């Protein structure tokens with residue numbers, strides 16, 4: 001991921017709960033920034049990176065990701081008190097997503113082809129992302145492309161890590177409920193999604209899984225009693241994904 005420095009806070013994007021903000025950076029780019037100090041914690045940023053890069057690896061359109069550095073001067077000149085508190089709590093590295101100007105939220109009035117929908121349903125099933133429903137589609141149309149955003153709710157198994165040893169087998173067997181997925185209908189029968197598992201699994205080689213997890217900035221990885229260093233935390237993500245990839249019948253709806 002590219003590293004940039006934030007130069008200006010432009011405006012808040014208050015749709016969801018996490019208060020992402022639009023920021024300008026020193027590469028003249030505009031980024032939707034997910035803040036480390038936003039309350040949901042660092043694991044949400046980790047999930048955004050891991051799932052975003054997995055998505056890109058299987059051909060799902062996900063905005064380009066970047067690490068956005070926020071320094072104290074930016075926070076100091078922010079007039080809105082709530083935003084100032086958020087920036088003050090977010091000094092250091094945050095997650096940036098390339099801002100897609102003119103994009104608009106998915107509402108079903110225009111639908112993607114079945115193959116695109118199948119890839120997104122498969123990605124969400126694989127990463128246990130429950131946050132792609134009609135209430136919260138987290139899909140944007142941008143030009144002629146359907147773009148997947150907001151993957152912070154995926155990989156929820158990591159929320160249990162502070163209190164117990166990782167159990168990759170348990171995640172591997174957790175069935176995904178695709179019935180409320182916003183693209184369930186467009187993707188067609190779930191057997192068609194399941195039939196594409198070998199194709200997606202072949203793209204997610206051990207090297208790809210390693211490199212996706214390696215892209216997570218070191219300081220976002222939280223060690224625990226059971227995962228005493230960041231290498232162990234990274235390995236736990238790779239183990240969980242590897243185990244799940246190998247056992248689709250247990251979690252992938254429509255798989256025999």
Ligand SMILES: Nc1ncnc2c1ncn2[C@@H]1O[C@H](COP(=O)(O)OP(=O)(O)O)[C@@H](O)[C@H]1O
Nearest residue numbers: 013015016017018032063097098099100149150
């Ligand atoms: N890369 C992007 N380009 C343009 N708009 C975006 C982008 N990412 C998010 N948004 C807008 O910001 C809103 C909130 O982003 P999202 O990632 O869903 O965060 P959350 O739901 O956690 O607040 C989205 O619904 C969308 O309108």
Ligand SMILES: [Mg+2]
Nearest residue numbers: 016136138150
């Ligand atoms: Mg959202």
